[in-house]
Amino acid sequence: MHKTICLLPGDGIGPEILTQGACVLAATAQKFGHIFDFEEALIGGAAVDATGEPLPAETVEKCRKADAVYLSAVGGPKWDAVPPEKRPEKGLLGIRKALGLFANLRPALLLPELAGACLLRPDVAARGLDLIVVRELTGDIYFGEPRGLETRDGLRTGFNTMIYTEEEIRRIAVVAFETARKRRKKVCSVEKSNVLETSRLWKEVVLETHREYADVELSHLYVDNAAMQLVRDPSQFDVILTGNIFGDILSDEASVITGSLGMLPSASLGASGPGLFEPVHGSAPDIAGQDKANPLATILSGAMLLRLGFGLSAEADCIEAAVRRTLADGYRTGDIMEAGKTLVGCEEMGRKVLERL
Ligand code: NAD
Numbered sequence: 199m200h201k202t203i204c205l206l207p208g209d210g211i212g213p214e215i216l217t218q219g220a221c222v223l224a225a226t227a228q229k230f231g232h233i234f235d236f237e238e239a240l241i242g243g244a245a246v247d248a249t250g251e252p253l254p255a256e257t258v259e260k261c262r263k264a265d266a267v268y269l270s271a272v273g274g275p276k277w278d279a280v281p282p283e284k285r286p287e288k289g290l291l292g293i294r295k296a297l298g299l300f301a302n303l304r305p306a307l308l309l310p311e312l313a314g315a316c317l318l319r320p321d322v323a324a325r326g327l328d329l330i331v332v333r334e335l336t337g338d339i340y341f342g343e344p345r346g347l348e349t350r351d352g353l354r355t356g357f358n359t360m361i362y363t364e365e366e367i368r369r370i371a372v373v374a375f376e377t378a379r380k381r382r383k384k385v386c387s388v389e390k391s392n393v394l395e396t397s398r399l400w401k402e403v404v405l406e407t408h409r410e411y412a413d414v415e416l417s418h419l420y421v422d423n424a425a426m427q428l429v430r431d432p433s434q435f436d437v438i439l440t441g442n443i444f445g446d447i448l449s450d451e452a453s454v455i456t457g458s459l460g461m462l463p464s465a466s467l468g469a470s471g472p473g474l475f476e477p478v479h480g481s482a483p484d485i486a487g488q489d490k491a492n493p494l495a496t497i498l499s500g501a502m503l504l505r506l507g508f509g510l511s512a513e514a515d516c517i518e519a520a521v522r523r524t525l526a527d528g529y530r531t532g533d534i535m536e537a538g539k540t541l542v543g544c545e546e547m548g549r550k551v552l553e554r555l
Contacts, residue, residue, distance in 0.1 A: 199232040201508060204264035204472070206257070206293075209243040209277075209286060210481025211491035211544070212270030218493035218548030219268060219500045222520075225555050226504065226513050237264060241293065242272025242286035242481075252289030258296045266507040267297070267474040270496055271481040294335060299466035299474055300366070301373040302333040302445065303506070306432075306452040306462065311525035314536050315457030318429065325433035330381070331452055332374040332437055333445025335466060337366045338396075340442050360396045362441065367403040369469065374439035375411040384415045384436035388424040388444055400441065421448070428452055453478055460492030460533045463499035465506050475503040485532075489543035492531040494521055497551055520554040527554075 205220055207213040220236055227234040239257040246252050252272070261267045272286040282288075293299075308316055308327035316323040342359030349355065371387075378385045387404045389397035401418060408416045419427065421444045427434065428451055440448060453462045462478040477495030485491055498521060505514035529550045530539040542550065 199508065199510070200235075201232070201265040202235045202237060202263070203503070204261050204267045205236055205238045206241040206261075206267060206269040207238065207244070208241050208270045208272040208481060209274050210271060210483045210486040212242075212244075212272070212481055214487070214489065214544050215477070215491050215493040215496040216268065216270040218544060218551075219270075219496035221548055222497050222517060222551055222555065223268075223500045223503070225552055226500075226517060229516070229555065230510070230513050232510075232513075241269065241289040243274055243277045245289060246277060246280060246284055246286060250284070252284060252286050253292040253296075257289075258293065261293060261297060261472060261474075264472050266472050266503050267293070268500065268503060269293075269474055269476040271477065271479065273481050274483040274486070276483075293474065294466060297466075297471055297474060298336070298468035300334060300336045300469070301370055301467045302335040302449075303330055303373075303377065303465045303467070303502075304333065304449040304453060304462070304478060305330045305464075305502075306449075306456055308456050309461070309522060309525065311522060312456070312458055312461065312534060315534055317455045317457050318432075322431060322433075325431065327432045327456060329432060329435040329452060330377060330437050331445055331449040332370065332377055332439050333449055334362075334366065334370040334441045335445075336442075337362050338442030360394065360443075362396050362400060364399065364403045367400050368407050371404045371407040371439060373467070374437050375407065375414050378414045378437040379411070382436040383413060384417070385411075386417045386419055386424070386435055386438050388419050388421050388438055388440040388448065390421050390444075391418075392420060396441075404439065424448060425451060429455060449478075458492075458534050460495050460531065461498070462495050463502050465499070465502045467506065473503070473507045475499040475507065489545055490532050491544045492533050493544050493548050494524075494531075494551075497521060497548070516555065517551075520551050523554045524550045 342361040391397040
């Protein structure tokens with residue numbers, strides 16, 4: 199297979215971790231006889247510094263032409279004072295929009311090797327945590343119009359619009375049901391249909407879409423209950439299907455209870471064109487440039503790129519197995535360090551994974 203991957207190193211620890219991720223992808227290509235061409239483009243604060251824009255047109259062009267986009271993270275205190283439209287995060291929202299990436303897939307998996315880091319009571323953690331949040335990414339209150347700040351009756355007033363069309367709901371529901379078919383065949387749709395009209399439509403369309411997926415078990419939860427169930431017993435979940443704002447919050451909750459932010463990958467997919475693969479964490483400016491960052495979330499995002507972007511499951515399995523062997527052999531970066539384990543830096547962690555690949 200011959201593919202082009204556009205690398206977006208971004209800011210902070212971004213360049214360090216993406217170097218390790220790209221090395222692992224290159225080694226996997228070599229092992230399995232594929233050719234991956236890597237191109238690099240600017241995004242976030244690095245792009246602001248070089249061009250004045252967080253998402254230069256050239257970056258969008260390179261991403262559109264690529265078969266997959268591999269991003270690390272953007273942002274940092276250096277750009278806190280820039281005007282809102284020039285903030286590094288605008289680059290991230292912009293590229294998602296430009297590529298039509300409406301589905302965000304975030305697995306939360308508690309690896310037995312890292313059970314000690316889990317924030318849950320041992321008896322709850324022992325039941326296991328292996329779920330994936332399928333979050334709608336381009337609609338909802340984050341993009342709905344009208345929105346704004348104005349003075350009403352002498353009071354400063356802020357307002358946003360929560361809005362979904364049936365088509366937007368249907369296409370994300372399809373992604374969730376298809377994802378569940380490759381897993382344990384359970385979807386839990388999360389909304390707030392006891393209060394919100396948007397959520398009533400959400401539930402209705404999810405039920406309609408489910409008619410084509412009778413082999414998948416469907417349940418429904420209000421978002422407040424879902425947030426509670428996630429810490430009470432996350433083992434009940436396989437695929438959580440939800441909208442943009444609820445998914446933003448629940449996917450962070452689901453991932454943080456594993457205790458290892460530096461371990462969590464994600465994928466964003468559109469109807470066609472390249473997907474975008476990136477770690478869940480940010481640019482960690484506090485440890486940037488010190489060879490302390492954990493590259494495993496980025497490396498595991500590379501595995502998602504191969505599986506979901508290129509349909510290369512055996513290659514993705516191979517990377518995930520190499521990561522688990524590295525952990526089983528006791529290597530840890532600072533963020534997941536435990537007594538009795540061997541502390542390594544970002545580069546060495548990447549090397550250990552490569553050796554096991
Ligand atoms: P963060 O995820 O960057 O860092 C939170 C904490 O986790 C820090 O202590 C950091 O050192 C640690 N951490 C994160 N990733 C790590 C890794 N791979 N290895 C070891 N430790 C790691 O979140 P934050 O501090 O809230 O945000 C920092 C910057 O990142 C901000 O500018 C924010 O806007 C941006 N951000 C970007 C993204 C993205 O690009 N997708 C996501 C979240 C935050």
